[in-house]
Amino acid sequence: MNPAATTPKPPKPSRSRSNDRRHARKQSRINTRGIYLRAIKDAFVKLNPKQAVKNPVMFLVWVGTLITLAVTIEPNLFGPVTEDNPHLFNGMITVILFFTVWFANFAEAVAEGRGKAQADALRSTKSETIAKKLFPDGAITEIPATSLQKGDTVYVVAGDTIPADGEVVMGSASVDESAITGESAPVLKEPGSDVASSVTGGTRIISDELIIRITADPGKGFIDRMIALVEGAERSKTPNEIALTVLLAVLSLVFLFVVVTLPFIAQYVQIQVSVAVLVALLVALIPTTIGGLLSAIGIAGMDRVAQFNVIATSGRAVEACGDVNTLVLDKTGTITLGNRLAEGFIPVNGHSMEEIAYVALVASIFDETPEGKSIFRLAEKLAARIDFDPQKAEAVEFSARTRMSGTNLPNGKQARKGAVNAIKGFVRTRNGQETPDLDAAYEMVSQQGGTPLAVCLDGEIYGVIYLKDIVKPGIRDRFDQLRRMGVRTVMLTGDNHITASVIAKEAGVDDFIAEATPEDKISVIQREQEKGKLVAMTGDGTNDAPALAQANVGVAMNTGTQAAKEAANMVDLDSDPTKLIDIVSIGKQLLITRGALTTFSIANDIAKYFAIIPVLFAAANLQGLNIMKLTNTNSAVLSALIYNALIIPILIPLALKGVNFRPLTANQLLQRNILIYGLGGVIAPFIAIKLIDLMITAIGLA
Template sequence: MQTNTKPRQERKHIRKTNTSGLYSRAFQQAFVKLHPRNMLKNPVMFLVWVGTIVTALVTIEPNLFGTSPGDNPRLFNGLITIILFFTLVFANFAEAVAEGRGKAQADSLRATKSDSTARKLLPDDTTQEVSSTALRRGDRIKVISGDIIPADGEVIGGIASVDESAITGESAPVLKQPGTDIASSVTGGTRITSDELIIRVTADPGQGFIDRMISLVEGANRSKTPNEIALTVLLAVLTQVFLVVIATLPTVSVYVKSPVSIAVLIALLVALIPTTIGGLLSAIGIAGMDRVAQFNVIATSGRAVEACGDINTLVLDKTGTITLGNRMAEEFITVNGHSAKDMAQVALASSVFDDTPEGRSIVTLAEKLGARIDFEPNEAKGLEFSAKTRMSGTDLPGGIEVRKGAVDAIKGFVRSRNGKLTPELDAAFEKVSRLGGTPLALCKDNDIYGVVYLKDIIKPGISERFDQMRRMGIKTVMLTGDNRITASVIAAEAGVDDFIAEATPEDKIEVIRSEQAQGKLVAMTGDGTNDAPALAQANVGVAMNSGTQAAKEAANMVDLDSDPTKLIDIVTIGKQLLITRGALTTFSIANDVAKYFAIIPAIFPEIGVSALNIMGLASTQSAILSALIYNALIIPALIPLALTGVKFRALSADQLLQRNIFIYGFGGVIAPFIAIKVIDVLITAVGLA
């Protein structure tokens, strides 16, 4: 037990070490980000950057752009410069904090990587010790108990337990073996804890799963999402509009004989442009990816996280997502006059080579009824279940064939051997289906013995989750290989909007394309190679970490916990990202109303607008400084909200819009009125204006 839990404990320690001093490092990084190359990426903050330089120049020489009104222009201009400078620092600090949290997670992942020696298998099956960095895609390697797996790969030989706690945080080892979709993929950096494996390497150095995770979590390759780009363009347009308005004010001020200095004009411009959302926009996007990572999900891009917020349709497998996954044999229902013991004997023979949870449960139930193996296993041959035949079973010595599978598939098998079908089989089939179970028919050669009742259990609370999705306007579609009657019972109990019974891998991609043809965005989960086309087709494809390499490469998200229901949580995070961005944009724009009432009456008292000074600000200088100080301080004040996100509520788009306008619209108008007045009182008290 200690061997398994140690990596998890180390990982927690690494996270703690990496996150200590996060804010001090972020504050230092905020000054580094003042380089013009970085500032150009954000047009709103770049304008503030230019304004800071101009006010710094007029602090040195107040009359650089003409005569500056006022008693002590250097002090006033200097205070404006300092406030604008810290506005830039606070905006960069928000982004640096978000990036720092990602880097802390990246450091935790990077600690799992280490150059090690690998046992490379040569063509003659001898081994050669090489550095893990020398391994290439297609190489075969051998790992034994205690080894760190040196590279991503697929298991092609052996059965062993692998400790994946370095990646997933879970200490329980996972059984890995070849030829299965859910247990053949291994990740470099994990540890083999028993036996040995032969692995075929699937990634070149620097291109492995952990390498990609580090790059994406760290944010080095982060590009702006479509919504983020659209909002940036909108903010840039608003900034240009205010820039044109401010550019016309000198002419107006000369006409009304109320001259305005260049520093005041810049202060007015910065106060009116949407600096709050401009400073927090990047941090919101980075924090969205970070929140997904905290759910142990790795997103390949911010685009994937954002797409979750726009999802219209969820396509979900029944088994493991809606139901608990491990269907258990509950009852044997006999037909054609066979006894329960005879049926148990056939059930045992059909499942003796079946290692699935369902197969093992059938063996257990058969043995409880007294069945025993009455043939030599070495002389028998097991047949695995296939989606094409929808059957599995055993070829016994003497040419005897026992099969179990979907009722219609067994019917076809019996007909092909000139067997007879009776109404009893259909009655048993319907009985199990109406109970919401999965019926498996059993036959020996051309004689049907009965139906196995496999019991499905709906996951607790899943119906409420689907009800939340429905209130948000998201359609849920359940895919299952079960017959239509069983599927309809499960669908009704779970509360999904639609279902597809007897689904094949082709049906998955077909339902996705059908929804997309109607202009909808679709999300789905998968773990097998046959899921890869559908995962690639979906707007959001979530692959299970326990799945195949093909599924992981086709998806744009990987769930390290391999929990299919997490797709619902991911959609919630995507919605929260969009809600947060919209809420802070609303708040930022609403702030302009109060700042307008603070500055305009103060700089144009001669033309009769002083009546608009409803806050009763002390002087022109205190009004301008108060508005600018509020404008700077509101950015760090909103960083926690930008990073954690606005609390998610399962509401429709119209309800969310109304709620945002009420809370962040009205709040964005009222809050600055109060804050600017308080700051004005403090400034006046200390004699800065």
């Protein structure tokens, strides 16, 4: 059966855009409702002591709940009490403490549920697809996609689902990748391009036909790895999160010691404090707000990265983004638009425009890159034509070592194009002569920010190709933002020093390395790390894998090689190298959110301290300490606990969304946190606790 002769299936009919939007909104509501319903159930499951003990602060509240439950059942369990209705008062404290723990579990469950929902959406793309396996003799057999092995060849036409990850070897077609990237616009796939030749299992071909070579064994495809990454509920805590957990545990122990010694002080001034009030005081003073939201903040950080179509292998990688000091960036495709195109030819050594066009055409006939195709098209516009049989010629592939490519002609001549210095060396090995006007053409192109490629035939140089590349609009402003955050940018490029300096100046990077080799990437990263810096970089090729593994944050492109994806700790589904800048911003937002809520939580303790302690000692003629003018001990305790419990669900949206990120220095961020979350964390509970006290008094609960 000949694939070319097969009639393509018509694409499936699509809804109108308005229907699509309505369907998306409805689906979003269903997904959100499902997340919250599942989180309600999971919050109860997390009450299991084996899970509760993982959070020291909330575990202390959990134990306190059991103690108050015991004194609710038997108020005199730890001695006689003086409250008028201890069963009601102790029972109310127990209920409030229970919901404090449950709200903390709910916050974590919601954050986890968003990751599970994403995994479910990905799993829905893994239907039992039938693959058309193509054999060497042209025969086609339909088999289950799960039976495909690495190296098999499949044939897909419009309407088919691509059965597994692979590389396009023949054909050109539009592919719907929305199931993976979320981008509704179809993507053109064709062989000969790193970006356009890679396809992912679960995506759908919507026009024409393709022949694909499978690159992943069953169960090891990209969607399988994504599901495993985003679904894992058993995440490991990051170093900063562990350090903060230890700090919160130490603070809780300090307050526990204070509360344990308080009865002796109260006895000295002839005041009796019940066990329920002591437990309530402990819960009010320990940092329960950040203790309840800490896990949710970390999980939500990974989710925000996922919303940018980036899959992180761990929370450690996301957190490391917030501490990055140096960004190592390739020029092409990251700082510039990429896909450099031939803008013109500059003849040298007395040759004509027609002659250089011919040699450039000959040197590019096997070059399938966008750059090579643009040279071929420009030469054809100048009436250059091939005067030999291409099937009898030999292609010379580009390599980072030789820094040139070309064609060995049937008559024995060798046409080459590449870096000027590389072509000079090639010509010298053939006893050719360098020409003085070559350097002038080289400098002219370089000073315009272009890339000069020299062209030669055997030992004679014919001229320079002017490859034009454009700096991405707005990239300079983004680098300025990174600089204000204390992040240094280093541009790597294979271009010559003059071109690199022009692009670096226009883009606003802090440093650059010209004529860079793959080894230079590792050297740059190691030098920065030796200075105590955290380094991030992007890459997509096999030769990038060592550098990606060396970097603290390595972001591989989805269209990159398997080696690059395995070496990196993040994968960008959109294959956008500039995404690294966004990822750094998300990492810093994670740290800022954690710091802001920690500041707010600790500041809350000041108000709760003044709410409970002064009222406890009111019986010792110290009413002047009751600056909040709360009604009595019971109302003060209940008001502080109710605020303490309610503030957790109130802050869940902020923990999941993150504090608004602004590119500020560390000192500016500290001042902003203290002003907004420190001062706000002191004022807000004073107001809230007083209002709650008035309501409790009005309904007669105290």
